[in-house]
Amino acid sequence: MTGKIIKGIGGxxxxxxxxxxxxxxxxxxxxxxxxxxxxxxxxxxxxxxxAEALLGSVDRILPRRNxxxxxxxxxxxxxxxxxxxxxxxxxxxxIDRYLVGMSYVDMPVIxxxxxxxxxxxxxxxxxxxxxxxxxxxxxxxxxxxxxxxELRQLLDGKTSVLSxxxxxxxxxxxxxxxxxxxxxxxxxxERIGRGxxxxxxxxxTRAGRDTxxxxxxxxxxxxxxEGLSEETLELCFPDFxxxxxxxxxxxxxxxxxxxxxxxxxxxxxxxxxVSRYESYRDFQEILRNRRKSEWN
Numbered sequence: 001m002t003g004k005i006i007k008g009i010g011g012x013x014x015x016x017x018x019x020x021x022x023x024x025x026x027x028x029x030x031x032x033x034x035x036x037x038x039x040x041x042x043x044x045x046x047x048x049x050x051a052e053a054l055l056g057s058v059d060r061i062l063p064r065r066n067x068x069x070x071x072x073x074x075x076x077x078x079x080x081x082x083x084x085x086x087x088x089x090x091x092x093x094x095i096d097r098y099l100v101g102m103s104y105v106d107m108p109v110i111x112x113x114x115x116x117x118x119x120x121x122x123x124x125x126x127x128x129x130x131x132x133x134x135x136x137x138x139x140x141x142x143x144x145x146x147x148x149x150e151l152r153q154l155l156d157g158k159t160s161v162l163s164x165x166x167x168x169x170x171x172x173x174x175x176x177x178x179x180x181x182x183x184x185x186x187x188x189x190e191r192i193g194r195g196x197x198x199x200x201x202x203x204x205t206r207a208g209r210d211t212x213x214x215x216x217x218x219x220x221x222x223x224x225x226e227g228l229s230e231e232t233l234e235l236c237f238p239d240f241x242x243x244x245x246x247x248x249x250x251x252x253x254x255x256x257x258x259x260x261x262x263x264x265x266x267x268x269x270x271x272x273x274v275s276r277y278e279s280y281r282d283f284q285e286i287l288r289n290r291r292k293s294e295w296n
Contacts, residue, residue, distance in 0.1 A: 079109045087118060157208075202214060
């Protein structure tokens, strides 16, 4: 049979199989020799060892479409990055860190501004900013139901990673999206939102036919991805794309102190938002300091 690994813990993998059952499996020893670690989200082939006890063996990992390191999950279709319009007040720098991280692994992103009922003007300001930067932005309210149906359609039939800072109303929003599932399981918040910093391992929650959610812990700060460099940072800002390559110093321009820089001119002309450029400049400093510390 084939199935999808929805949880892995303590050397055991829990596979939602095509027969509709959930099997507790061990991975074949050959995986260790091949240095291949099964991941949550992996599609796999499995053998049933005990049909009554629902025990099996993961025999083969099917080719992955993609792979994330944090959270450790494979075959993700999109990232849902959730912030609140207020309480906590969303900071562009933190939002940009999330977006850079997802751009670095080439992951499609939907930016959700929740609690729009508490700060409409701020939510609209953020939507204008990030739509202008090339992102899909959705305004939602778990309280009033605004945007809930549209977000549900975007999640339907896909495996989505949920990310966002603590206190943004992620659990309430998920329960509003899937009320039948919430009633059946005691609340999605109990399954994927157990409180600040409490998600210890990756786990997929099945919220509908072929619809899976992978939660990540709430963070007040997010590190820039390992492997991201001063040279590649510009590629993680989609609003920079059409302004690259025409600077006086060409591809070696870091868009900081260099003269005749088309990216800096685009900021002056209003084609790139000032806050986005400031994030880029701050991230360049972080990456420069990281590189220096690695040398020492």
